[in-house]
Amino acid sequence: MLRSAASRTSIPAFKAASQRHLVDGSRRWIQTKARHTRKFGQHGGHNGNTTALVVTAAVLGTCVAFARTADIHNDAKLELEGGRIDPMLARGTEVWDGENLRSLVWGSNRSRxxxxxxxxxxxxxxxxxxxxxxGVALRDLQLHETYGACVDGNGDVYQWGDGFHNGMVPPKGHGLPPRLTLKGKSIVQLQLTENKIFALSSSGHIYVLASRALDQIKAPGAPTPSSDGWWGTGWLWGEDQAINFAQLTSNEPLNWREKFTSIAAGKDHLLALTSTGRTFAHPISKKANTHGQLGFTNFAVPDPAATIAGLPGAHLHITLTPKSVSDPNWKASRSVRVASDSEKQLGDEDLAAVHDKRVGFCPFIYEVPALRGIPVEQIAAGARTSFVRTPNGRVLGWGANEFGQLGLGDKVTLDTITIPTEVVLWRAISRDLDTNCTHIAAAGDLAAFIVDRSSQFNASYSELLMTGNGQYGGLGNNIHTTAQSNASHVKAVSGLQQFNDKTQRLEPIKLTSVTISPTGHVLVSVDSSADSNGVGGDDVYIWGRNFEGELGNGKKSSLATPLNVALEPAPYTGVSFEGLPVVKGPIDPVRKDQRLMLTERKANEVKDLKGHVWKRGVKVRQSVAAGYGTSVVYWKIVV
Incomplete structure (x- = not known):
């Protein structure tokens, strides 16, 4: 991260104090000068008054210049009434010091x-x-539209935001602080949806809990389903908790020592990956398979009638058929379309009495049939799409494709792809180049692929390819288009190379991570500090939708090309004639480079969200999270 002058004094308070001292000092100087003028006026004559006027003008000019140059974007709205600063936020100029762990936020805060x-x-x-x-480093942090959640060093889950505290009255209009909701499970990863949170533990268990505090209230006497997703034996092991949650159970027993290692959630479906490379999917709601994003159609849910009758073991076997399969003309106008008996999905009537917002909607997670026997290295989920990456760098995708977000090419015009299909990432390149995908990311209606191109004749290089809906510039190719089915490269961050003095050859500048928000802005980190002896870090580029200030550039217009994430320049401080600090200019001439860079370090101490020291000497690195019109750079614990 960029290192700059650190100060715990707020900018408005510092400005007011500096102005007050300057004005008071100028008054005392002028009064002294006036006494000397009256006493020695016969010698000074007209020159004494002229000197006083000149000094007065100079001092007032300094105050005016300071007031102009020290202001930092009024539309950032960090001040409350009366000029007070929100205690939960500080100016960008107050972030950098070599000791504390500081996190950055920008974008929409309407839901706190x-x-x-x-x-x-x-x-x-x-x-x-x-x-x-x-001072806090986290295992994970995720943001949704109206609430957020994170995992601290203890592996405990905290939630906050107006969406979480729905129905609770904050004191005097303020929001409520983060609340501990799931503890003692050693959680390592979170995925957020509108009504549910999915948490993956270090032991490979997947838990689900409600996103709202009122929905987490456990019925009196009800057991906590902590040992499995169904019977609730937490009381036996002393794991009972005050909130209601469930654990997902695989429809097929996992192999010896096999466990879930990663999860990825779309809008209504969840993907999970095991340590042996098997891919599973879970229906979050009744809309989980509108475009075939589950990879299967049949699953079971608890029978509400049997549960009421006291028979918790009964299930309903449901079939969710994609709309384009059950009714090929479902997008046509009802005035011209032919009435179809299959207009309703099979299972709609059976699901009418099932509440899909509850954590027990479906307690099972199912292996994707088409991927049995295919080892998978990574999973990713868009709003209605699913992707997997194999160990040999190939990518398969399925689900919604009306914006070309699967990247299957312009010859595939189907809106729905129900079978995992390979995404060709080597179109329009030389046959001498080998292509290997190293990372995939998806959210909303966008998808991104980091690929390495190499050949025996030329130096290798890294590229970022994107597909999907680029209406707000999310494709990063300087074009605002609603559909991109051929994976197009983001030119500004692709094909970059640097000369290595040690090896005396060109080496690729690698892209290390891609983060896409559900609303369509993208953050990419680029490792340009190879062989720099620890100086520098990963440059952060950002582009796409910017309606809520999520690009962090102080504007509200979307951007179709990558831009460095810039920070407020540190003011250049000097010393006044009274020995008081005073701002002489808007930018420190020694610190002209104000771009954000992600770094890795060993923290002296790491705190949890309660303010207690969790551990000392912890290796941490800065990580990026993006939500609905929001962006965050936080410190993540390196495992």
Whole structure:
């Protein structure tokens, strides 16, 4: 991360104090000068008054210049009424020091997702310090539209935001602080949806809990389903908790020592990957298979009638057929389409009495049949799409494709792909180049692929390819288009190379990560610090939708080309004639490079969200998270 002058004094307070001292000092100087003028006026004559006027003008000019240059984007709205600063946020100029762990946030805060206890701040259009995360490093952090959740060093889950505290009245209009909801499970990864949170533990168990606090209330006397997704034996092992949650159970027993290692959630479906490379999927709601994104159609849910009758073992076997399969003309106008008996999906009537917002909607997770026997290295889920990456760098995708988000090419015009199909990432390149996909990412209606191109004749290089809906510039190719089915490369961050003095050859500048928000803005980190002896880090580029200030550039216009994430420049401080600090200019001439860079370090101490020291000497690195119109850079614990 960029290192700059650190100060715990707020900018408005510092400005007011500096102005007050300057004005008071100028008054005392002028009064002294006036006494000397009256006493020695016969010698000074007209020159004494002229000197006083000149000094007065100079001092006032300094005050005016300071007031102009020290202001930092009024639309950032970090101030509350009366000029007070929100205690949960700080200016970007106050972020950098070599000791504390500081996290940055910017974008929409209407639901208090970025600053939980804020009172009036709605938009943060430039990166600001989230002081409520000072000294904290997390295992994971995820943001949804109206709430957020994270995992601290203990592996406990915290939630916050207006969507989580729905129905609770905050004191005097302020929000409520993060609340501990799931503890003692050693959680390592979270995935958020509108009504549910999915949590993966270090032991490979997948838990599901409600996204709202009121929905987490456990019925009196009800057991906690902590040992399995169904019977609830938490009381036997002393694992009972105050909230209601469930654990997903595989429809087929896992192999010896096999466990779930990764999860990825779309809008209504969940993907999971095991340690042996098997891919599973789970229906989150009744809309889980509208475009075949599950990879199967049949699953079981608890029978509500049997549960009421006291027979918890009964299930309903449901078939969710994709709309394009059950009714090929479902998009046609009803005035011209032919009435179809299959207009309703099979299972709609059976599901009418089933509440899919409850954590026990479906307690099972199923292996994707078409991927049996195919080892998978990574999974990714868009809003209605699913992707897997194999160990040899191939990519398969299925689900919604009306914006070309699967990247299957312009010859595939189907809106729905129900069978995992290979995404060809080597179109329009030389046959001498070998292509290997190293990372995939998806969210909303966008998908991204990091690929390495290599040949025996030329130096290798890394590229970022994107597909899907680029209406707000999310494709990063300087074009605003609603559909991109051929994977197009983002030119500004693709094909970059640098000369290595040690090896005396060109080496690729690698792309290390891609993060896509559900609303369509993209953050990419590029490792340009190879062989720099630890100086620098990963440059962060950002582009796409910018309606809520999520690009952090102080504007509200979307951007179709990558832009460096910039921070507020540190003011250049000097010393006044009274020995007081005073801002002489808007930018420190020694620190001209103000771009954000992600770094890795060993923290002296790491705190949990309760403010207690969790552990000392912990290796941490900065990581990026993106939500609905929000962006966060936080410290993540390196496992």
């Amino acid at each position: 997702v970025l600053s939980p206890t804020s009172k009036q701040i709605e938009l943060i259009r430039t990166p600001a310090v989230a002081t409520w995360l000072d």
